[in-house]
Amino acid sequence: MTDIFRSLGTLMLRDKAEYGRLVRETFPDREFTSAELDELHAGAIAAGPEVISANPTAALGHALKVVPAITDLLWRMSWAIMAPSVSANFWTSDNPVYWINPDAGHPVIGHGLAAKGTEVNFPLGPRRCLLMSWSDVKGSLSTPDLCCAQERGIAGATRYLFCSTDADAEAALAAHRRMYPRRQSAQ
Secondary structure (H helix, E strand, O other): OHHHHHHHHHHHHHOHHHHHHHHHHHOOOOOOOHHHHHHHHHHHHHHOHHHOOOOHHHHHHHHHHHHHHHHHHHHHOEEEEEEEOOOOOOOEEOOOOEEEOOOOOOOOOOOOOOOOOOEEEEEEEOOEEEEEEOOOOOEEEEEOOOHHHHHHHHHHOOOOEEOOOHHHHHHHHHHHHHHOOOOOOOO
């Protein structure tokens, strides 16, 4: 929750006009002058999103309310077990369930679980990965292009990648460097 709110805070602070619109929308019964909005924006930038933290009790309460809705969405999706058709393996991370909407035209908007193009990857082991999708996938799939699923494992990682062989670890590190050339990576 803290990470989500910090990311949202960073996005909100980037555009002063958008920040003002959001403040007005949040407090519809209050009038804000331009000077007040400038002062609020400057104060928020000075404090930075790092000061945002979630209350653990509130976060747990929110999670317990959200879990049934997420469970319902996942159950309504089509499920298939993917197996690589080559000798390489699936990679996973410290954040193994990763979803993306490859049809979304925006980097942030349109990637929610309910968006009809969304796909969910959940590695079950080095040779099996559960694919949940709103398209009609069922049963077992041979995956000739393993790269997409592997890169989703990298993109979902918060801190660690997990690979089953040294060769997979070298390939994952090379893919990570290709995908995120500006990041420093520990070896």
